[in-house]
Amino acid sequence: MKLNRRNLPLNAMRAFEMAARHCHMRRAAEELGVTHGALSRQVKQLEELLGVSLFDRSHNRLSLTHAGQRLQQSVQQALDLMTTGALYLDPDSMNGDLTLAATPSAASAWLLDIIGRFAQQYPEINIQLRSIPPRIKHIDSQVDVAVCYGAPESSTRNITALFRERYVPVCNPKLLTGNRQIRQPLELLDYPLLCDRHNNWPRWFQAAGFAELPPYKQLLLEESFLVLDAVKAGYGIALADRVEVHRELNNGQLIALFEESLSAAEEYYLVTQQQTPSLRSQLFIDFLRQAIEPIVAME
Template structure:
């Protein structure tokens, strides 16, 4: 004997509306119009042959039949949700695409990926380098690392680091013909820039250095190029504290003085709100947030 089961969309609409006692909130959760929710509930009422809702003083209430039906099906939906979560977690195998700027990939993520591979050997990470983020995730991207102020709508956003900028140079420059003892010695040095050229200007202003030389020096399209130029003794770079960490730890770069520049921007981990807690995406997010926490504790 075939089971008599009403349309799933009608059940979903009823369960959400009964839980909120609101067609409007149910429509927002289901990403449909209020009229669509009303239509689905009417379909369910016709199928069952009873009224499920009533109105009293403009308030939406469940009828006696509606209360009984909601009590019986709500656990079914909870079980269905739990079962789906388990399948998604088991379905973590496969690949995950991560979108981020090239410099952050080269300096931070790529050196750490072996840890993730050991932890999750069934998940292959695909790196997609992009020069900028527009606040939206394309269908081919599961997770992204954005650089900015953290204001992106409809995304799960987690701050990885508070960025600040520090001067860095090759050790060979410290005792060169033009030694570096303080920030005022910057007037005698070659300054290395990324394409914005704003960082050195702000650094000079913050430290009361009266000079227009902040606008002079070679320009590179990516921060990793600026760092490599500094490693080879071509000048002083104003570097992101995170991106410069590998070179500072190996002493290929040094910090000639303590002055730094706090940034209004930072790096953020972003993903679709609806997918952030499932399967391979959840596994990657958990790992990368733990790595960032470890780095923050060491700073």
């Protein structure tokens, strides 16, 4: 049978996409709300219609064939486009939902404050913030605007660089007892150095001209937001980006000890829908840029 728009088996395509995503017929059937047998029959009928095997069913395991991988990519993109089109039937309405996504560290350090101020200015917009991991490859089609650490791989999204973090040593001024001042980088070693699992301190000291360091006290915390909490509490000295701690630097809760900075390995990227963004999305994009551009310009 020659395929065209009139005889395209959309239900079977949807069943295949779900099965391909899970590589498990029963789980796919449960998510679609159909029986295992019904979903298996739809996939089998699609294979017969196309004349190719979409799954390798050997050894009691389900995996995509080369043809299945190619079809999965095409069907996924088509379903994403249809979903997006349905979501934007009234793109110019202020009343409605705005789905955002960001890494937990970006959200807790600086983005949540911007979202809060945006929500106060536009109370008619319902905001949902989703958590995504760093270096994510695919953004869910229902996300309107994402702030990603590292550029995702997507041909259906607009991806623009937002800024690259530049880390400087900061501390709570109460940590410096009496009139003591830190004037040389090696004097930082007199205090606990706070770091997350990436530990950028050796790289910062090397950039400052100190390749070899004597033993020093270190407090290792799993996540970067824990490091920020610890430095605000006065437990030691941390490397932080000015965007992350601009409020604390402005109100004196933290002070920057040196101007020497270290560039992060990745940039933050703004990821938006490929077609013209909705009014709600565009308002947030403009609000976000206006909030961070003056801070980034100071770095």
